[in-house]
Amino acid sequence: MGRFVVLTLNGLTEGAIYAAMALALVMIWRATRVVNFAQGAMAMFTTYLALFALERGAPYWAAFIVALLCGLLLGAVVERVLVRPVESAPPLNVVILTLGVLLVLEALAPMLFGGQIRSFPAAFSIVGMRVGSLAIPFSPFDLFTLGSVLGLMVILLLLFQKTDLGLRMRAAAFNAEVSRLLGIRVGRMLTLGWALASMVGALAGVLIAPSLLLYPTYMDQVLVFGFTGAILGGLDSPPGAVVGGLAIGFALSYVGGYFGSDLETVGALVILVAVLMIRPRGLFAWQSQRQV
Amino acid sequence: MSLSALRWPPFVSPTLGRHLAMALGAAVFLLLVSSQIGAYDDYNLAAIALFAIATAGLTVLTGVNGQLSLGHGALMAIGAYTTSLLLRGRELPLMLVLLASVTTAALIGAVFGVAAARLRGPYLAGATLALALGLPQIPTRYKGVFGGEEGLTVSLPAPPNWLGVDFPRERWLAWIAIAAALATMVLLANVLQSSVGRRFKAVRDHEAAAALCGIDVAQTQVQAFVLSSGCAGLAGSLFAYWSGVTAPGGFSIPLSLQLLSAVVIGGLGTLAGAVWGSIVLVLLPTFTGGMASNLNLPSSVGNNLPLAIYGAVLVLAMLVFPYGIHGGLGRLLGLVRARWGQTSTNHKGVVDWDDPAPGG
Numbered sequence: 001m002g003r004f005v006v007l008t009l010n011g012l013t014e015g016a017i018y019a020a021m022a023l024a025l026v027m028i029w030r031a032t033r034v035v036n037f038a039q040g041a042m043a044m045f046t047t048y049l050a051l052f053a054l055e056r057g058a059p060y061w062a063a064f065i066v067a068l069l070c071g072l073l074l075g076a077v078v079e080r081v082l083v084r085p086v087e088s089a090p091p092l093n094v095v096i097l098t099l100g101v102l103l104v105l106e107a108l109a110p111m112l113f114g115g116q117i118r119s120f121p122a123a124f125s126i127v128g129m130r131v132g133s134l135a136i137p138f139s140p141f142d143l144f145t146l147g148s149v150l151g152l153m154v155i156l157l158l159l160f161q162k163t164d165l166g167l168r169m170r171a172a173a174f175n176a177e178v179s180r181l182l183g184i185r186v187g188r189m190l191t192l193g194w195a196l197a198s199m200v201g202a203l204a205g206v207l208i209a210p211s212l213l214l215y216p217t218y219m220d221q222v223l224v225f226g227f228t229g230a231i232l233g234g235l236d237s238p239p240g241a242v243v244g245g246l247a248i249g250f251a252l253s254y255v256g257g258y259f260g261s262d263l264e265t266v267g268a269l270v271i272l273v274a275v276l277m278i279r280p281r282g283l284f285a286w287q288s289q290r291q292v
Numbered sequence: 293m294s295l296s297a298l299r300w301p302p303f304v305s306p307t308l309g310r311h312l313a314m315a316l317g318a319a320v321f322l323l324l325v326s327s328q329i330g331a332y333d334d335y336n337l338a339a340i341a342l343f344a345i346a347t348a349g350l351t352v353l354t355g356v357n358g359q360l361s362l363g364h365g366a367l368m369a370i371g372a373y374t375t376s377l378l379l380r381g382r383e384l385p386l387m388l389v390l391l392a393s394v395t396t397a398a399l400i401g402a403v404f405g406v407a408a409a410r411l412r413g414p415y416l417a418g419a420t421l422a423l424a425l426g427l428p429q430i431p432t433r434y435k436g437v438f439g440g441e442e443g444l445t446v447s448l449p450a451p452p453n454w455l456g457v458d459f460p461r462e463r464w465l466a467w468i469a470i471a472a473a474l475a476t477m478v479l480l481a482n483v484l485q486s487s488v489g490r491r492f493k494a495v496r497d498h499e500a501a502a503a504l505c506g507i508d509v510a511q512t513q514v515q516a517f518v519l520s521s522g523c524a525g526l527a528g529s530l531f532a533y534w535s536g537v538t539a540p541g542g543f544s545i546p547l548s549l550q551l552l553s554a555v556v557i558g559g560l561g562t563l564a565g566a567v568w569g570s571i572v573l574v575l576l577p578t579f580t581g582g583m584a585s586n587l588n589l590p591s592s593v594g595n596n597l598p599l600a601i602y603g604a605v606l607v608l609a610m611l612v613f614p615y616g617i618h619g620g621l622g623r624l625l626g627l628v629r630a631r632w633g634q635t636s637t638n639h640k641g642v643v644d645w646d647d648p649a650p651g652g
Binding site for chain 1: 354360367376407410411412414415417418419420423426427429430432518536540545549552553556560592593595596599600602603604609610611614615644
């Protein structure tokens with residue numbers, strides 16, 4: 001029983017990270033119909049920038065803000081400069097383009113910041129909390145991770161559902177042509193969508209760095225699990241991304257804990273394929289029919 | 293009586309004859325080249341040939357049939373592990389090993405193909421990516437059978453006696469890989485020209501229309517997956533011979549992504565594009581690696597320069613040559629033809645050979 005609690009809490013924290021990554025991928029997919037494989041590398045790069053700021057004497061929270069703002073900027077630049085020109089090319093081209101961005105960033109990071117594995121500080125203690133005499137394997141930093149991911153999700157939800165800007169962004173993603181006719185600057189909305197998504201990714205990067213340690217490819221696995229989570233939930237559904245990401249976190253934790261850590265990814269594969277066999281467009285697909 | 297009006301026996305169609313003649317010409321040329329170059333270049337030639345098999349299979353699946361696979365490296369791993377397990381502590385004829393690898397990969401590909409036939413676009417991409425991530429974990433887990441992280445060793449195949457005692461083993465491997473690649477190309481080129489190939493394209497272009505024409509969409513997609521997996525298995529088997537070690541690290545996600553990027557860089561949906569892509573895949577890192585070591589850069593920059601250049605090439609190629617090398621060459625050829633006043637080109641660098649000519 002104790003073990004189950006440990007694995008559940010562990011899965012919850014990891015799942016929150018995967019959920020953030022999945023959400024970033026879903027936001028970009030909804031805006032531009034692109035699976036951004038460079039998402040993880042972009043988050044890696046912004047985390048390195050945060051570390052750079054820390055080493056120059058900046059306090060943790062300033063570095064935290066640096067990472068998020070750089071994420072915002074990087075997302076906007078990638079969309080505007082690289083993705084926009086291949087909009088009309090065959091759909092696979094943009095996939096290859098994001099792979100290219102991934103490789104360039106993963107090569108650039110060790111050139112600029114050194115290739116060795118670095119540690120990244122956590123905002124709070126990473127030692128498990130105590131309730132009375134009972135030690136629970138859930139640290140204040142885990143709580144912060146969970147809280148900040150949830151907080152960001154609420155902010156995004158409010159932005160998309162309650163503000164005029166969010167409405168315009170949703171319209172631009174839903175139907176570019178009609179939105180343009182209604183006077184929405186679709187291009188700007190898409191750039192903004194990429195920027196926000198990239199910021200969510202950057203948050204995931206900073207939050208997972210203390211436990212994974214920082215090296216140029218440390219986000220690759222997070223990206224793949226985030227993508228798996230997004231697929232599981234359905235690429236068109238932000239709540240699906242969150243549920244899918246959390247589900248992958250729990251699944252990896254349970255499979256790793258009960259069957260051995262080297263079967264984690266096989267477990268994720270089996271679960272993903274099993275779910276997709278029943279729901280080929282993810283758990284939260286509401287558009288179940290393909291267009292004819 | 294024109295040539296096409298002749299009745300050809302079923303196995304000697306003009307298409308087959310043309311493809312065989314092209315393959316024979318390429319074989320003679322490549323054998324001559326291979327005899328003139330050193331062992332290291334022969335080794336690279338073998339790599340190009342074996343990756344061309346994998347990219348050709350992938351281009352049939354992704355380019356011709358429209359199923360996006362991010363997990364082809366895993367299918368190569370199946371071929372490579374079949375080969376390594378068969379050769380563990382015994383000698384077997386090369387043909388038998390290659391055939392067994394192709395069959396195993398095709399069978400497993402069939403199972404996955406049945407699952408894949410239900411999935412579309414990014415969902416298929418996600419599932420195949422999970423395959424590429426999950427499958428290499430199995431050898432790590434079952435060390436006794438698959439040799440764990442260190443992997444299984446395979447020695448280069450010995451050349452037959454009639455080639456002489458000191459015939460380099462690398463050259464023999466290059467010959468095997470070239471023969472296998474050409475055989476694959478002839479087979480695939482014929483399949484693409486046949487009704488099977490037309491069904492592949494029909495399913496890619498419009499599933500509902502294809503189904504209305506009486507094509508079994510799911511069955512066609514499984515067929516394409518099996519064909520493509522067989523190619524990946526053959527490439528994987530040769531890869532095992534080529535690299536000497538079959539270990540999970542060799543078949544991680546980057547391999548799958550490299551295969552896909554090679555296919556797109558070369559020109560999606562054409563066999564020539566697959567060959568171009570495999571040439572870029574093998575030679576670009578060799579070239580940039582040599583360049584980086586000549587520049588006397590600090591090691592943190594020099595070691596990562598090839599990767600940066602590869603990434604930059606991917607980005608630039610997509611921005612400048614959206615239809616890959618093959619499409620770019622076709623466009624160039626069209627410009628030359630137009631310049632010399634021959635038939636005006638209707639080929640705006642569009643890779644698909646049966647793409648209807650745009651009006652005007």
